[in-house]
Amino acid sequence: MLRSAPVRHPVEHEDLKRSIKQLIVDELDLRDLGADDIEDDAPLFGGGLGLDSLDALQLAMAVEERFGVRLPEGEAARPAFASVAALAREVARMRPG
């Protein structure tokens, strides 16, 4: 059965979303964008950011490296990469501790 996400402090979760946004800007070389320009629930791919599947691969690698998690690959990864909020939930769920 699915393990429910561990309850974390809301401030900690905000920090996680913020670091994911900064990671997106840096790793995907979004030079004309700041972390604050990315909305928590806006679609990451196929939306306004103009990101494609190559960016998804890069982001997955960077998230795994930065947060020490192992994300699902291929189609199974799709829900986790829907938005910054979804990615933060997935990272929080997978993160040790």
Place this chain on the structure above:
Amino acid sequence: MALRAERVAVTGVGVVSALGASAERTFERLCAGESGIAALGAFDGTDRRSTLAAEVGSFDQSFVPRAEADRWSRSDRMAVAAALDALRAAGIADASRLSLAVGGTTGGMREAEEVLAAEPGCLPARAVERLLAYPLSTSLDRLTATLGARAHAATLCSACSSGANALLLAACWIASGRASQVLAGGTDALCRLTFSGFDALGVLSPEPCRPFDLSRKGLTLGEGAAFLMLESEASARARGVRVLAWLDGWSVGAEAHHITHPEPSGETAARLLGRALQRAGLAPVDVDYVNAHGTATVQNDAAEARALAIALGAELTRIRVSSSKGQLGHTLGAAGALEAAVTVLAVDRGLAPPTGGLVTPDPELGLSHVVGTAEPLAIRAALSSSFGFGGTGTVLAFTHSGRERSEVERAARAPRVRSVATLFEGSLATDAAVASAASPGARGSWLDHLEASRSRRFDSASAMVTFGASAVLRRCEGALSDVGLVAGSAYGNVERSVAFLRRVLQRGPRFASPADFPHLVPSAAAGNAGIYLGLRGPVLALADASTSAESALAVALALLDDGQAESIVAGSAEPRDEVVERLLAPLKRTGPAAGGARGEGASFVLVTRERSAGDVAVTFWSDAARSEELPAPTAPRALVGSPLDDASSELLEASAWRRVERRAPSVARVPPEAAGGFGVAQAIAWILSGEADETLWVSRRYAFVFSRGA
């Protein structure tokens, strides 16, 4: 005026592949359905999505001089072995008059990668020797030295269509009468960089690849080399040698779509298939076999099938299509040449080779396959197609030796220069202003001139090529869909390759950067610029050490002369590269020790087939210039530009230009590798600025004559 185009004969093929150390052995095993794919042996496969590769086994390397053993890369060794195999097959004993065209992507990366990834101060053994074999152009140097060949020569890269483009360039040289015998092909050794890169992209199949199969899961990498002996019909007849097949048609162009993804509609590929057929005087009804690019990725095979359907129509259901990658792997820069060799033997032997790994054909593709073993088939005409990162595709059309061909004409107009530009330390100069000495401009990145969202991950070379090409294209009146781009570079993007390799070797293959990888191929700058600018003509990279700009211009002129584009931007970009500075400085005449840190520089020339007011004609050009060939100056106000080294001076002294005023180009602080390009641009600008009516640029083996309003 029109001239007759020489017909191109294939008189020998040579191969080193996972299936054998000769073309004969490779084709025999390919037709028998054997596979060269096995567990990866070259390096550790731990923590990778795939641990399979089509690696080359033992092959004769007795041609390597003992004293140079440390300096020959695996790519070099495979190239010379395959070239010797081709020469034996063609019955050529004296190779001294041969021209050479070589395609590749990795050069000596396999030997150099541990050196490049090492921290300063802990270089591994034989570091200098391994770096000497690193530049892409070394395989051509080894071929030249081993064979004694000394005519036309070029090293080019267009990622996975490199080998096919070497053959295409050779065909252009022969058709125009510029060369009569060209040994052309490609070579690429498997290395950590490419394996980790494709792995990171998630396109490596966990099982041996299955082109066109319903359950295809990606590609399997391979390595190898292949060369074809191409000759003019007159040369082949004079030697009385058997013609294996004719290379009657060819075409090259770019998708301008995405750095890694193929254009899903297949439209560009279809256009290239159509143009190759047209050039050969063929219709779909004449074609019996297609050796497809067929990488076995879901996207490639689908886009390619769509392209074949558009180009061949209803005939496609009759035409046999196979991919050799299920048995030979994807050999990257060698693939186009290797598959052309297979296609030639298929036409000659009347055998359509199978698609290894194909069990359940994907019905969506609508192709007619060869499954299991080869199928006897009288092949009148066959196509071989290649596509690569950056989107440059190439199609070659081979016909049976018994096929007659009606005469093909080619235009005989002197190409024109429409515009020139130089980039140096933040400042751009165009046209007449290029004649003045290059001076540093405002601080800042070349990227500041480009749209941020469309230039993500561009390195300095990509930014310089994009910005410089757009500067000369301001003078282009035609549609950019007919424009090509040929960009030279001596070393490629070393800094970023080093960063990529350090991550792989120090942190593990899982942390290879998928997005950086396609930017490491030597043709990345050209590909990035072509996509940014929407160029759909030939988009290629050239490497010839310090004369890479001259090589790029010579290749651009050959492609233009052949009608492969209406206009082409040719040039070179040499970025500031700390790794090149640090590692190669002891090996070079100039460097930090010889007068401070060097700058970065790039130069571009827009050449076109159309005349326009105030343009400059290219009345002579050669990449293998001899004094007696140089046409005498015709204008009273003439100037010679040259680096004035021994070779150039010798060429000039014995020519009709010996009494003409000579000038060294103004290139203080321009990187030495970029100086030749600045020299060419300045020689043109002397005419544009009114200082001269005719100019000659000579450096090493290159010579170009420019003339006002000829």
